Amino acid sequence: MVANGTIRERAHDIVEEFGLFDDWMGKYEYLIEIGQALPSLDNRYKTEAHRIHGCQAQVWVRPEMKNGLVFYEGDSDALITKGLVALLIRVLSGQPPQEIVQADLEFLDEIGMKDHLSSTRRNGLASMVKQLKLFALAHTGSA
Numbered sequence: 001m002v003a004n005g006t007i008r009e010r011a012h013d014i015v016e017e018f019g020l021f022d023d024w025m026g027k028y029e030y031l032i033e034i035g036q037a038l039p040s041l042d043n044r045y046k047t048e049a050h051r052i053h054g055c056q057a058q059v060w061v062r063p064e065m066k067n068g069l070v071f072y073e074g075d076s077d078a079l080i081t082k083g084l085v086a087l088l089i090r091v092l093s094g095q096p097p098q099e100i101v102q103a104d105l106e107f108l109d110e111i112g113m114k115d116h117l118s119s120t121r122r123n124g125l126a127s128m129v130k131q132l133k134l135f136a137l138a139h140t141g142s143a
Helices: 007-018 024-037 079-092 097-102 119-138
Strands: 059-066 069-076
Touching: 007 024, 007 079, 024 079, 059 079, 059 119, 069 079, 069 097, 069 119, 079 119, 097 119
Parallel strands: none
Antiparallel strands: 059 069
8 A cells, every 4th residue: 555645745644653652662563563564575576686685684675667656565574674664665655766766765864763773774774775766766767
């Protein structure tokens, strides 16, 4: 399911949702819930071609262009990482490639993810963002 709105509007909604929690245990639990709600990626896409390298956990993202917009599906074998994938998909999926490439994903800082993730998870998150943007960049001329 893809949310309506721009990247900025979707990111703002996520910041507001995470702002409802007073402590990091609540935020982590919510992140896990978000990941659990993300539909599993079909096993035929859990291939090396869809794998995002640089993550400690296994992460797969399948991008697809439809009607000039980029759509993503993703999965991970780790709950917190799957939640991070779900956040990125929620914000970026269904947007024009150029907007994805130019997106400032500062909402990740605003909700404290970069400060409260281990260095390996931060690196993995950076790899996920980079890969999703690279796919969009490859399709900026085809939109």
